[in-house]
Amino acid sequence: MNAEQVMDFSNFPQAKRIGVLGFGGLGQAAAKVLAPKKEMILVTVADKKGYAYSPEGLNAKECIATYHSQGSVGYLDIFGTLTNYSIQDLIESGHPVDGYFLALPNLPNDFIASVAQQFIKSGWRGVLVDAIKRTSAVEQLLKMKEELQAAGITYMTGCGATPGLLTAAAALAAQSYSEIHQVEITFGVGIANWEAYRATIREDIAHMPGYSTETARAMTDAEVEALLDRTNGVLTLENMEHADDVMLELAGICPRDRVTVGGVVDTRNPKKPLSTNVKITGRTFEGKISTHTFTLGDETSMAANVCGPAFGYLKAGIGLHQRGIYGIFTAAEIMPQFVR
Structure with a gap:
C-alpha cells in the first residue's frame, strides 16, 4: 500500500x-x-x-x-x-x-x-x-x-x-500495576485574552476558595477583570472538584480519593505556565512502586x-x-x- x-x-x-x-x-x-x-x-x-x-x-x-x-x-x-x-x-x-x-x-x-x-x-x-x-x-x-x-x-x-484525554491516559497507564496508589493531574493553560474563553474562566474561578458555581456565574466581566488584576492574570487551582475521580472509580481503576486535579491558568499569556501532565503511581505484581508520567506537548493549546x-x-x-x-x-x- x-x-x-x-x-x-x-x-x-x-x-x-x-x-x-x-x-x-x-x-x-x-x-x-x-x-x-x-x-x-x-x-x-x-x-x-x-x-x-x-x-x-x-x-x-x-x-x-x-x-x-x-x-x-x-x-x-x-x-x-x-x-x-x-x-x-x-x-x-x-x-x-x-x-x-x-x-x-x-x-x-x-x-x-x-x-x-x-x-x-x-x-x-x-x-x-x-x-x-x-x-x-x-x-x-x-x-x-x-x-x-x-x-x-x-x-x-x-x-x-481533563476529564478526558488525561483520564484515558491514566486508565491505560494503570494496566502496568496491580494497585493504583495515586493519580495526579496537573494542567497548565495559557491564553492571550480571557474574554475569548469567558465561560471557561468563570468555571475555573468557581473552583477557587471562597467561590462557587453560583458566585462565579453572577460575576460581571468587570468583577472578573478586577480578580485577574489582583492575581496578575494567573489563577492557581488546587484539589479541584474534577470528574476524573468518579470516572476512574467507575472504571475500577482506583477509589476517587486517590485522584487529585489542579493547575495554573495564565489569562494574559498564550504560553503555558507549566506542562500539562498526569502521573500514575502504583505497585506492580512484583511489589515495585513506580510512576508513569504522560505529558502533553506545550505547543498544544487547551x-x-x-x-x-x-x-x-x-x-x-x-x-x-x-x-x-x-x-x-x-x-x-x-x-x-x-x-x-
Whole structure:
C-alpha cells in the first residue's frame, strides 16, 4: 500500500452530520477543528441568540466572522435563525444531525443535564458528547443512564482534556500495576485574552476558595477583570472538584480519593505556565512502586486538547450507536477513534 492509497478518503462512508452547541471560544475552536475533516461535517452551530444550519455544511470562518461582527450565528445569511431559545428550537426543528458536541458552559451546575433532558424529551436519537468538568455534574448525568438508553441516545461524558484525554491516559497507564496508589493531574493553560474563553474562566474561578458555581456565574466581566488584576492574570487551582475521580472509580481503576486535579491558568499569556501532565503511581505484581508520567506537548493549546478528544469520543459514540448501544459512557471506559 503506497502513501497515495493511505490518504484516499473515497471509500469512507458518508460524513457524519455534526452540531456544536455553544459558540464561545471552545465552540469556535471546535468549528475550526472540524473544518478539514472528511468523516465529519459541521451542519449546525448554536449560541445564546440563535443558530445556523446547512445540510451541506457550514463555513467555520463565516460563522465565526458573523458571531464576532453581529453577536450571533443567527445573523448568518440564508442559514441563520435568530431566537432566544436556540437549543430548544434547534432540537425541535427536526434537522437531521448525527451527533452534537455540547461546548456549553456548565453554569449553573445542572445546565448540561438539563440540555440532555431536552434531547430526551424531543425524541431525537443520536450521540452527544461533553467536556464537562465537575464530579457532581457528571454524577447527575450518570443517574440519567436508563433514560438515555430508553431514548436511543449514546452519551459520552467527560471527554475533553481533563476529564478526558488525561483520564484515558491514566486508565491505560494503570494496566502496568496491580494497585493504583495515586493519580495526579496537573494542567497548565495559557491564553492571550480571557474574554475569548469567558465561560471557561468563570468555571475555573468557581473552583477557587471562597467561590462557587453560583458566585462565579453572577460575576460581571468587570468583577472578573478586577480578580485577574489582583492575581496578575494567573489563577492557581488546587484539589479541584474534577470528574476524573468518579470516572476512574467507575472504571475500577482506583477509589476517587486517590485522584487529585489542579493547575495554573495564565489569562494574559498564550504560553503555558507549566506542562500539562498526569502521573500514575502504583505497585506492580512484583511489589515495585513506580510512576508513569504522560505529558502533553506545550505547543498544544487547551482548545486542541479538548476539541480533538471530544470529536474522537463522538466518533466512538457513533460506532456504539450504530450497533444499538445506548446509555452513558465516560472517557475512561471507551477508546476514542481518530477523526480523519
